[in-house]
Structure formats: structure tokens, C-alpha cells
Amino acid sequence: MVDFTLTKEDKKLLEMIRFLGEKYMRPLGIEYDKKGEPIPPDHEFFKFLAQIGYQERVAGMGRELEDSGKTGGERTSARRAVLIGEETSYWDRGVAVALPGPGLAGPPLSILGTPEQKEKYLSIFKDRENPHWGAFAMTEPGAGSDVARIKTRCVKKNGKWIINGQKAFCSNADRADFIVVWATVDPKIGRAGHRAFVVEKGTPGLILTKIEKKMGLSAYSSCSLTLEDCEVPEENLLGGEKVYEEKTGFKSAMKSFNATRPTIAAMAIGIARAAYDWVQDFIKQNYIISRPIPRYQKINENIAKVRRYIEVGRMLCWKAAWMADKGMENIVEASQAKAFCPAVAQEAVSLCLDVMQDAGIQNDNYVEKLYRDVKALDIVEGTGQIQRVIIARRLFGLPSEDS
Ligand SMILES: Cc1cc2nc3c(=O)[nH]c(=O)nc-3n(C[C@H](O)[C@H](O)[C@H](O)COP(=O)(O)OP(=O)(O)OC[C@H]3O[C@@H](n4cnc5c(N)ncnc54)[C@H](O)[C@@H]3O)c2cc1C
Numbered sequence: 001m002v003d004f005t006l007t008k009e010d011k012k013l014l015e016m017i018r019f020l021g022e023k024y025m026r027p028l029g030i031e032y033d034k035k036g037e038p039i040p041p042d043h044e045f046f047k048f049l050a051q052i053g054y055q056e057r058v059a060g061m062g063r064e065l066e067d068s069g070k071t072g073g074e075r076t077s078a079r080r081a082v083l084i085g086e087e088t089s090y091w092d093r094g095v096a097v098a099l100p101g102p103g104l105a106g107p108p109l110s111i112l113g114t115p116e117q118k119e120k121y122l123s124i125f126k127d128r129e130n131p132h133w134g135a136f137a138m139t140e141p142g143a144g145s146d147v148a149r150i151k152t153r154c155v156k157k158n159g160k161w162i163i164n165g166q167k168a169f170c171s172n173a174d175r176a177d178f179i180v181v182w183a184t185v186d187p188k189i190g191r192a193g194h195r196a197f198v199v200e201k202g203t204p205g206l207i208l209t210k211i212e213k214k215m216g217l218s219a220y221s222s223c224s225l226t227l228e229d230c231e232v233p234e235e236n237l238l239g240g241e242k243v244y245e246e247k248t249g250f251k252s253a254m255k256s257f258n259a260t261r262p263t264i265a266a267m268a269i270g271i272a273r274a275a276y277d278w279v280q281d282f283i284k285q286n287y288i289i290s291r292p293i294p295r296y297q298k299i300n301e302n303i304a305k306v307r308r309y310i311e312v313g314r315m316l317c318w319k320a321a322w323m324a325d326k327g328m329e330n331i332v333e334a335s336q337a338k339a340f341c342p343a344v345a346q347e348a349v350s351l352c353l354d355v356m357q358d359a360g361i362q363n364d365n366y367v368e369k370l371y372r373d374v375k376a377l378d379i380v381e382g383t384g385q386i387q388r389v390i391i392a393r394r395l396f397g398l399p400s401e402d403s
Helices: 008-035 044-051 054-058 078-098 103-112 115-126 187-193 241-245 247-257 261-290 295-325 331-361 366-378 384-396
Strands: 134-137 153-157 160-171 178-184 194-200 206-211 222-233
Touching: 008 078, 008 366, 044 054, 054 115, 078 261, 078 295, 078 366, 103 115, 103 134, 103 178, 103 194, 134 160, 153 178, 160 178, 160 194, 178 187, 178 222, 187 194, 187 247, 194 222, 261 295, 261 331, 261 366, 295 331, 331 366, 331 384
Parallel strands: 134 178
Antiparallel strands: 153 160, 160 222, 178 194, 206 222
């Protein structure tokens, strides 16, 4: 049975996120949404997080991440990741992604990385003075959902890898100390040709071309990159040659670090919860006293629906995470959570706007911001459509392109 009990550690962690969320994350999210630009990397909040050991903790290089007492490049449990995802996004999803730490580069480094690579790149986050970031570059202008289509080429020459290509929508790449870049030795052979490299900041040929202007989630940067004869030492091939020679090992590693879908789903639920709480306060302050009674029925219906979406969505996330932690195959459950939660969160935020009526679409009303923020959750880490394709394939045993 799925266990929904929060441990003492969970509660402590949530308390810490609530403190940071209320004092820093929500106000910063609003400020940088208004500015329409990412929080600068030298912002004092990021420095403060480094000082309190935040980035060390999320990189798994500090104190125990789990009650099990594991340290050093270990991943946090899926259950804990879901909790953190929901709570940080409740306060501000854009700021949550902007926080220092290895980000999406963390899972491939932890799973595929050699002990030397983990030590070298994850120990960067032990710094208690300055914030650091990692980034992950898979998406290209012509390859998003279908990662098998990536065209960025890698060629080995004289013991070095030369990378050429373009990457898009790479979160925090402008400030990252290193980026895990995916390239192919041969685009014709799909995923079998994929190689991942750790490309360090300042490597000649690694060029930041653009920071996107997004409809929401302004607090973090989404970057386009070009790699032009970008030369990477042999030892920066993630996991070393052997990982790619043993194809089944590489495939199963890919699957396990692809298992972040319940966390993204939980982030959408966090945004829905933020809208729900905001609209509750709004109703108390505005409607009960001043508005006519007939509107109440619609308000009741909307609020009850939003509450139901949050509860059901959270359960799907918890179940998928619980299965992952038990080592059970959870492809269908993880995709169900990812297909369901961002879609209902979008509807939930919209229902909250309806309740607020004319006030809802005013720019200084927080729910309007959430309406713009929530959309991206349906796109990242596999769109809703793709999740439904995955679910159907699994349930009906249909062949997949890479099988
Ligand atoms: C805010 C944000 C942050 C991101 N951060 C990163 C990052 O850090 N690193 C990174 O590498 N990428 C990142 N991405 C990219 C993200 O992973 C891609 O946007 C996503 O994979 C979808 O790819 P696409 O946008 O190219 O859409 P496409 O794959 O071109 O899809 C377009 C539409 O077609 C649908 N579609 C595609 N194929 C199928 C199919 N087989 N069946 C049914 N429908 C289909 C999709 O659902 C979608 O609606 C980020 C994106 C966003 C928006």
C-alpha cells in the first residue's frame, strides 16, 4: 500500500522550504515576472543558499539526503523529490528551477557518471561561498519529443571529442559550471548513437546564442546554444566508452534518469494549490461581504473541482514515486501522473481565474501569473500527448519506435 505518512525529516524539509518560499521565492518570482528576465546569478539569495549548504544538499554531497543515511552523489528518493517538487512550485516554480544545484544534469551524472566524474563535478556544489549550477542540453531546434532525432554530432579525433550542433531551451545554461550535452556519433542510428558529454563553462566553441523570453517562469533562464568545433577531453564522455558499448546498461540508465515525471507532475499540483489558496483568500476578502449570493453556486463548484484535482493528482504522483522507490516498474503510473497533473493544473488555475472574474485577469493578481507559469509543465519532460502515447503503448503492448 502506498504510504502517505510524512516522516520527521520530510516535515523538517517542508518547513525549511516554506520558510524560504514565503520569505524569498514567492516575492522573487513576482519581481522577476514583472521584469520579464531571469534572476541574475550573483543575486544575494543564491549566495545565501550556498552559505546554508543548500546546493550541497541537493547535489547529494552534504548531510544525509535520506533517512537511510546515504551520502555522496546519491539520488534523493522519488517520494522526497515529489514532496520537494510540489512545495517549491507552490511558492514559485520559476524560482525553484533557478535555484543553484546540478539541476537536470544531476540524474545523468549520478547514474551514468564514473566515480571520478561524480567527484569532480558534484563536489563543485560543496562550495559554501558561491552558487553553482549544472545544465542539461538534449533538445534541439529540430528534436524535442523525439530525442532520437538529435543532430548534434560528436566525432573522436586524436583522443578528443569534437562536438558540433545546436541546442535549445537549456535551463540555466548561461550560468552553469558544466552542461551535460547530448550528441550522436551517427544520426541514422537513433538512440544507439547517443553520447553524453560534460562540457565545462568557457570551453572554446561553446556559445550562448540567446536567452528566451517566456510567457511565464521568467525567473530562470532558457538558453539556446551553439557548439562549434567544441573540443572535449576523452575523460568527459559521461560514464566512459564502456557504458555505450554495453547497450542494455545504457538503455536502463536512460530509463532510470527519465523517471523524473512524477516530480514534474507534482510541480503542476503545487501551482494548482497556490491558485487554490490564493483564491480562497480572495473570496473571503471580496465576495462574502460585497458580492451577491447567486454567484456562490458557481464558486462552490469551481473550488470543489480544483480541490479534487489537487487531491487526485497528488495521489497519482505519490503512487508513481512510491513504485519507483520500491524498484517496481512504474512507466504507466509515472506517465499517468505526468499526463494528468499539468492538464488538470491548467484547468484548476483557469477555474480559479473564473471565480475571480474581472479581477482575475488583472496583471497584479497572482493567479494571472500562475496561469502563464503552469503551461510549460505540460511541455517539459515529455508532453501530455507523448505520455498518452506511452501509456497506450504499454497497456496494449504496441511497439515503440526504439523497441
Ligand atoms: C520551460 C522549458 C524548459 C526546458 N528545459 C529544458 C532543458 O533544460 N534541457 C532540454 O534539453 N530541454 C528542455 N526543454 C525542452 C523540452 O524538453 C521540449 O520542449 C519538449 O521535449 C517538447 O519538444 P518540442 O518543444 O520540440 O515539441 P515537439 O516535440 O516538436 O512537439 C510539438 C507537438 O507535437 C506533439 N507530438 C510530438 N510527437 C508526437 C507523437 N509521436 N505523438 C503525438 N504527439 C506528438 C507534442 O506533444 C507537441 O504538442 C524545456 C522546455 C521548456 C518549455
